[in-house]
Amino acid sequence: MDGSIFSSAHGAVDSVVGRLTSLLVSEAQLLSGVRSEVQFISDEMESMNGFILHVAEAEYPNHQVRAWMKQIRDLACDSQDCVDQYAQCLGEGPQGKGTVWGTIRRLPWLLRTMPARHRLATRIQELKVRVAEVGDRRHRYDVTVPKGTRKPSLPVPAALPVGGGAGDDLRRRSLLDGEPPDTLQKGTELLLEWLNEKVGEQRLKVVAIFGLSGMGKTTLAHNLHAHDQVDHLFKYKAFASVQELDSLAEVLRSILKQMHSPNFNHELLQKKIELSDEKALVTMLRKHLTAIDRFLIVLDDVWSYEAWRGIKSALPKDDDCCAGSAVVLTTPHVPVLNSCLPYRTLNFFNFDSIFKFYFDRAVTLVGKHKSYLKPSLQDIIRRCYPNKVMIRMFLGILYANPSRTDVELGGLLARLDQRFSENNASQILMLCYNELPRHHQNCLLFLSIFPRGYKEIKRTSLVRRWVAEGLIARNDAAPDERDQQVSAMEVAERCFDMLVARGFVSAVTTGASGKVKSCKVEGLVYDFITRIAGDVHFVDAGVPPFLARHLSVRNRIGLQAPAGSNRSFDSILTVLEFLRTSSGLQMLRVLDLEGCKGLEKRHLKNICRIALLKYLSLRNTDVTQLPKKIKRLSCLETLDIRQTNVRELSKEAIRLPMLKHLLAGNLTCTVTTTTTTNKNNSKTDECKNNSSNKTFESFLTVNVPSGVRRMKSLEILSQVRVSNSGSDLKEIAQLMQLRKLGVVLNAKKHSLTDLINQIENLPHLHSLSIRTEGHNGDESRRVGIAETLLSPPRCLGNVITNGLPSSIQNLQKLAKITLWRTKLGKQDLHFLGNLTSLLCLRLRHKSYTxxxxxxxxxxxxxxxxxxxxxxxxxxxxxxxxxxxxxxxxxxxxxxxxxxxxxxxxxxxxxxxxxxxxxxxxxxxxxxxxxxxxxxxxxxxxxxxxxxxxxx
Known part of the structure; x- marks a missing residue:
């Protein structure tokens, strides 16, 4: 765990050294006398960084070293905040220094900003004193690297395995995925068999699924609950994750909400359930289960005897419920297993096929010709068995470096207990963690901000937050990629893939192409990273855990109510009210408000005061309009207003010089039988549905404001509506950094033609989504994008459109096509079949006749x-x-x-x-x-x- 302290400190110091260097280059930004202080801080930080790297090689650094490293990290973070504020304060001044007229122009600005400039200059001088004190403290207390404690030299694994080419790597990567054959299937079949058994007078069965964390109990429970046969056996069913819910009352509420008839007054029931306390809920559930037909309740992660006893009190007596009703629970604890007196128990320790499945994959990863490694591999997997999470992490170790020696594997084996234990999990996790690059470690620790058992962490939001937090940067790219102009986002994407490959996170949703879209952190891994994050103070201690995922990990806003105040920070809205008076307001880099309801204008105005904010997500909130003061967020890089009712971007919104990602659009699905047009000019169209009911989608978009050309840093412009004249398309064409563009067009050919003519000038565009309105399917065939797209951008490999002309077969670089309401015929399919680079074809609603x-x-x-x-x-x-x-x-x-x-x-x-x-x-x-x-x-x-x- 000591390595994590050094990694955290090294990352913080590395970041601030780079920032100080940039500031020193821009001498015009420094007040007289401040430059020498900044230079001193930069030099001292570089020296400290060298010492940190030296200390990191020590196997057992002493307590003095660890304490000093934490001081360094805090000092570096304070320096970073101060320098960023200084640069932001001075970054808007008029140019022209060196000429008489330039000096005259700058004079009002200099006078206006003088108080703020001097305050920040004073802070820089104070930081210089602190830096000197920390340096002196190291010498005063003889903070040195302990002698004779050098770490053994181990081969450094590459970020991605080398050798064999991309195809070989994909094959080896596939060995990390998948379930042991028939394990879940056999478990599900066995549970269904037990649930269908008729046993004497017993009317309520309790079936237990027993095993340690990470063995697949939750997946099995979900599979059982969703199985078609369960719907035939039981008229009512409910699933509740006991560990994830805050209290017994929440568990009972969750069950009750799922246990009602479709004909019941849903709104009345919901209200009654929400207003009832725990005692009333126990009575309500018991009475309800007594009255209804055969039911199934699946309880996942029953972690304590007390939790089971509370739930059991709400269940009807054996002779008071419908015969054949059942409760299925998963638990890792023997006391819970014994107390529930199960009718049957599914013991995961009995599935020996799991062991052979993973052992064969381990042998394949290191090479079947290395038979001398088999005994060590077998023993290590046996000591991780039957915990599948730890076994997969061990496979990740072999995937990252297949050239492991018998000495290395033997060293790991010597640290493991004979049977699986918490120590074994800790040893495997620590080995995996220590082999990660520094920036990967920091990105992993960032996941500790989410609650334990958090169901789904979105990939794109996560990697953008990593970049905004400064946890990863362009210079963190692999050595062979640093000359390829790789962006910070691309480095972050590779980091995410590596954390998946190494087993630190598990895939929740995967795109049709196999790309992981969202992930979760398994319990053992979560406990490990939160322990490290707490040790290195990765997240500010003053932030309540339930608020941590909404804020920057290092925010310094000090969420402490004044003495004598009744204020409590029980929601993010309370925090937003507090921001107006917080001295640490400027320290926030990230504000993620996704899903927060009740946001009002005053909250948004407070947000607009956060001058250093880089990431703002208002996704799925009730915001309808962005305030004019949003232009104050001059450092903002990501603005996410998807799933909101924001329909216009004001002129002030385009005055965001650093904005890279503008994400908009609201797609909703409703059951209906007609196609309508609403007041927001959106059309409702059929979308996917697995039942016999017709479901339609309503797609609302944001209008592009004139002047969007000023957003020169924009890389993603998602789901925006352009005007019929196409004038704003010409402005979009000036966004030379644009990589992804999603537009909604009116079906007038001049507008579509204008778009195609303009994208030829966008050198980095590789994803284009086009949605047209105001035509039927037959018309769409005559206004397709390929009528004018004769020389598409060289990077373009993804086109989503609802118009397909015959000339699309000329676009031989297309790798992915999604078609919507195109009403294709046989000949059209032949055109598509001639696209030699096409990897993915998606034919959506009414695409084929x-x-x-x-x-x-x-x-x-x-x-x-x-x-x-x-x-x-x-x-x-x-x-x-x-x-x-x-x-x-x-x-x-x-x-x-x-x-x-x-x-x-x-x-x-x-x-x-x-x-x-x-x-x-x-x-x-x-x-x-x-x-x-x-x-x-x-x-x-x-x-x-x-x-x-x-x-």
Missing amino acids: ESKLIFTEGEFKSLKLLVIEGSDIDCISFSKGAAPNLEKLVWTLDSSMESVSVPGIKDLPKLKELALNGDCNSTDAVQNAIREHRRSPAFRHNGQIVPQEAD
């Missing part, structure tokens, strides 16, 4: 992913030689069908999975086709694996 979709020999040679959503297709046919590289087919029905078929899939040599979603009475034809495939691809129906029996 016929009921049979035919893929012809020699076409779609590179296609790996095919997604069919919401069309009236009942047959997808493949000729021999068509789509030879297709790996995954996802088919989602938007209405009930009697049957569907996929003839010819036996001729898809690389097919790994076929997923069918929606209401289909018979899947026999699909399953028969899969049985004929020599690779036996997986078949999922509505998310569930369907076992295939041999003929």
Whole structure:
């Protein structure tokens, strides 16, 4: 854990040294007499940084060293804050120093900012004194590297494994994914068998799933709850995660809300449940369960006997409920297991197939020819078994560096207990953590701001916050990438992928292409990183845990109520009120308000006072308008207003010189039977639905203001509506850093043509999303993007549009196409099939007019992913030689069908999975086709694996 202290201190000092250097270069920004102080601080920090790197090599640094390192980190953070404030205060001054007229122009500004400049200059002088004191303290207390405690020299693993090429790395990476064969499937089948058993007079069964954290109990519980057979066995069902909910009352509320009839007065019930206390909820649930038909309650993570006893008090007596009702609980604790007196117990320790599955993968990762490593690999996995999280992390160690020696593995083995224990988990985790690069360690510790058991952390939001917090930067790129103009966001994306590969985070949602879209932190890993984060004071101690994920990790706003005050910081809204009077207001770099309701104008005005703010998320809030004072946020890099009712960006909003990511748009789905136009000029269109009801989507967008060309740093401009004249498109064309563009156009050809003509001048654009309005499907065929896109940007590889002309076959660089309401015919499909670079094809609602979709020999040679959503297709046919590289087919029905078929899939040599979603009475034809495939691809129906029996 000592390494984390050094990593944290080194990162903070490294950052401030770079910032000080930048400030020294701009001599015009420094008041007279301040330059020497800044130079002194910079020199001292560089010396301290060298000492930190020297100390980091010590295996057992003493307490004096650790205490001094923490002082250095705090000092570096204070210096960073002060320097950023100084630069921000002076960054808006008139230029022209060196000329008489320039001096005259600067004079009013100099006079106006003099008080703030002197306050900051005084702070810099105070920091100089603190730096000198910390340096003297090291000599005064003889803070040195302990002699004879050098860490053994170990090979440094690469950020990504080297050798074998990209294909070999993908193959090795795949060994880190997946579940042991049949483990979850057999567990689910066994539970269903037990739940269906009729046992004498017993009316309420209690079934326990027992095993340690990370073994897959939660996944099994979710699979059981979502299984189709459960819906046939039980009329009512509920799922509650006991560990994630704050109290017994919250658990009971969650169960009650799920245990009502569809015909019940939902609003009245909700209100009654929310207003009831724990005692009333116990009575209410017991009475309700006594009155209803057969029910199933699944309780995940019952961590204590007290929690089970409280829940049990709300259950009806055995003879008071409908026969066959059941409670299934997961627990890692023997006392809970003994106290619940289970009818049956599923013990994860009995699944020996897990061990063989992971051992075979470990051997493959190091190389099957290295038979001398097998005994060490076997012993290590046995001592991690049956905890799958730790086994996967060990596989991550082998993935990152397959050249492990028997001496290294033996050293790890010597530190492990004979059977799995907390010590074994700690040893594996610490080894994985110490091998991460410094910036990866800091990004991992950042995850401690989320509550334990947090269900889903969005990838894009996370990596943007890492960059805004200064945890990762361009110079953190791998040595072989530093000359390739890699951005901080790209470095952050690689960091996320590495944390997934090393097992620190687990995928929650994965895109159709296999990219992890969101993640979670398993319990053992979370406990480990929060322990380290607390040791190094990674997050300000004054911030309550439930507020930490909304604020910067180093905010210094001091959330302490004044003496005699009744104020309590029980919500983020209270914090926003407090910001107006906080002395640390300027220290905030990040403010994530996603999902917060009740935001008012006064809250937004307080936010506009945070001069150094870099990341602001108002996503899914009730904000309808951005204040004019938002222009004060001159350091803002990310503004997220998705899923809000903000429809206009004021002229003040474009005065954000540092803004890189402007994220807008609101997509909602509602059940309806008609297509309507609302007052916001948005159209409602059909979207995906797995039931027989028709579901429509409403897509609302933000209008682009004139003057957007001034936002020169913009890299992502997402889901904005352009004018019919297309004048603002010309301004968008001046955003030369733009990488992703999402626009909504009126279906007038001159506007669409103007867009295509302009994007030719955007050298970095690689993702383009186009959505048109004001036409029917037939018209869209005549106004497609390819009519004018004859020389697309060289980076462009992703086009989303709802208009497809024949000339699209000329765009040989396209890698991904999403089509919406295009009403394609057979000839159109041939055009698409001739795109040699096409990897992913998504045909959305009403994209194809016929009921049979035919893929012809020699076409779609590179296609790996095919997604069919919401069309009236009942047959997808493949000729021999068509789509030879297709790996995954996802088919989602938007209405009930009697049957569907996929003839010819036996001729898809690389097919790994076929997923069918929606209401289909018979899947026999699909399953028969899969049985004929020599690779036996997986078949999922509505998310569930369907076992295939041999003929």
